[in-house]
Amino acid sequence: MNAVHELLFRLADDDLVAGHRASEWTGLAPILEEDIAGASMAQDQIGHAQSYYELMPELGTPDALAFGRKATEFRNARMVEYANTEDYALRLVRHWLYDTAKAVRLKHLTRSSHEALARLAVRIGREHKYHLAHAETMITKLGQSPANERIQTALNQAFAEALALFEITPATEALVQTGVMPHENDLKNEWLENVGATARKAGLVLPENPDPTPHLGGRFGHHSEDLEQLIDEMTEVLRSDPQAVW
Amino acid sequence: MKIQSLDPRVSRLDLPELHRPQSESEQWDTYEVFHQQARGEQHRHVGVVHAPDPETAVLFAKEQYARRSRCVNLWVVRTADVFVTDYADADMFEPAFDKNYRESFGYKNTRALVDKFKAENGANDDSNTSPPPSSSETPKRTKIAGGVVVGKKS
Known part of the structure; x- marks a missing residue:
C-alpha cells in the first residue's frame, strides 16, 4: 500500500468506525436534544469517511471499501473501535479527544501538497467546527459541574487510548517528505496543547505518564475483537442481500 | 434483571432494569430559539430546546433547527426571561x-x-429617467468575464 493510500484509509476508517460507534448512542443518549445532535454528528462523520474513500476510486467504490474489507485491512486507531459502555462520560471524553486530534489534522491537511485532499479538508473542516464546539462545550460545562469526577475518571482511561491516534508507521516519514502531512509527533504536540487548554478550563488534569502501548497497532491492521463485532454488525444488512439495489 | 432488547446495542450495555426518580439537576430550563436565514433578515422563532445554560442551548438549537434549512445566525432566549401578556x-x-x-x-x-x-x-x-434616444448613437457595450456581451438598449 502506498503512503497516500495508507493515509486515506487511516482518515476514512477512523471516521467510519468512530461514526458507527457514535451512531450506537442514537435513542440512548441522556437527553433528546443531545441524542439528535449526536446522531447528526455520527451521520456527518460517516459522510466524511465516504468522501475520503472517494479519493481512491482505483481501489473500489466507497461501499466496497467500507463494507468489503476484513478487520485486518482497517487502518483506524484502536481507540475509535472500542465498544461503548453505559458511561456517557467516557463517550464524551473520547469524542473530545478524538475530535480535537481530527481538528489539528484537518487544519494541516488544508495546506497539503495533495490538492484533492487539501480541498476536502477545507469542506470537512467547516462541518467539523461544530463537532469540536460540541465536544469542548460539553467537557468544559461538565468539568465545571458536580460531574467533574466522572469526566476525570473517563479521561484517566481514554487519554492513553487517544495518544495511540498518533501511531507512527513507515508511511509517516514519506508523507512528511512529500509535503502531504506533518509528522505525527508534531500533530501530537499541537493536540496536547489544545487538549490541555480545554482541560484547564474544565478543571481536569491530564494523566501523567500515560502508556499508549496496549492501544497501538491499529495503524498496522492489528485490532481488538471489538472491531470484528462492529464490522459484523455494520455489514449485517448488506450481507443479507448483497445484490440488493438501494 | 438486565434490560434485554431486540436492539443489540441496548442488550450489550447490560443496563439494570430500574426506574429511578429524576434529580433536580435533570429538570432543565427551556430556551426559545430564533434563526436568521440571511444577514439583514428578521430572526424568526423556530421552536424550543431544553438546556442547562445558553451555550448548551445554542449547541442543541443548531442541530434541532438549523440543520435542514439555511441559517447564518441563531438566538436563544431563556423562556423564563420572556415577559408575556396574560x-x-x-x-x-x-x-x-x-x-x-x-x-x-x-x-x-x-x-x-x-x-x-x-x-x-x-x-x-x-423613458422618465434616460436622455432622449438618438438613432446615430450605438449602444454602449461592456464585455464581462466569460465572454458574454451586454449592451444597454437605447
Whole structure:
C-alpha cells in the first residue's frame, strides 16, 4: 500500500468506525436534544469517511471499501473501535479527544501538497467546527459541574487510548517528505496543547505518564475483537442481500 | 434483571432494569430559539430546546433547527426571561368599534394601480429617467468575464 493510500484509509476508517460507534448512542443518549445532535454528528462523520474513500476510486467504490474489507485491512486507531459502555462520560471524553486530534489534522491537511485532499479538508473542516464546539462545550460545562469526577475518571482511561491516534508507521516519514502531512509527533504536540487548554478550563488534569502501548497497532491492521463485532454488525444488512439495489 | 432488547446495542450495555426518580439537576430550563436565514433578515422563532445554560442551548438549537434549512445566525432566549401578556387580558386586543381603516390592506392594491396608471399614460420607468434616444448613437457595450456581451438598449 502506498503512503497516500495508507493515509486515506487511516482518515476514512477512523471516521467510519468512530461514526458507527457514535451512531450506537442514537435513542440512548441522556437527553433528546443531545441524542439528535449526536446522531447528526455520527451521520456527518460517516459522510466524511465516504468522501475520503472517494479519493481512491482505483481501489473500489466507497461501499466496497467500507463494507468489503476484513478487520485486518482497517487502518483506524484502536481507540475509535472500542465498544461503548453505559458511561456517557467516557463517550464524551473520547469524542473530545478524538475530535480535537481530527481538528489539528484537518487544519494541516488544508495546506497539503495533495490538492484533492487539501480541498476536502477545507469542506470537512467547516462541518467539523461544530463537532469540536460540541465536544469542548460539553467537557468544559461538565468539568465545571458536580460531574467533574466522572469526566476525570473517563479521561484517566481514554487519554492513553487517544495518544495511540498518533501511531507512527513507515508511511509517516514519506508523507512528511512529500509535503502531504506533518509528522505525527508534531500533530501530537499541537493536540496536547489544545487538549490541555480545554482541560484547564474544565478543571481536569491530564494523566501523567500515560502508556499508549496496549492501544497501538491499529495503524498496522492489528485490532481488538471489538472491531470484528462492529464490522459484523455494520455489514449485517448488506450481507443479507448483497445484490440488493438501494 | 438486565434490560434485554431486540436492539443489540441496548442488550450489550447490560443496563439494570430500574426506574429511578429524576434529580433536580435533570429538570432543565427551556430556551426559545430564533434563526436568521440571511444577514439583514428578521430572526424568526423556530421552536424550543431544553438546556442547562445558553451555550448548551445554542449547541442543541443548531442541530434541532438549523440543520435542514439555511441559517447564518441563531438566538436563544431563556423562556423564563420572556415577559408575556396574560391570556386573561386577551380581550384588550379586540377593538370595541370597527377600525378597519388601521389595517394595511389598502397597500395590496397599490402595485396594480401604478401599473394601470402607466399603461394608460404610455409611460415606462426608463423613458422618465434616460436622455432622449438618438438613432446615430450605438449602444454602449461592456464585455464581462466569460465572454458574454451586454449592451444597454437605447
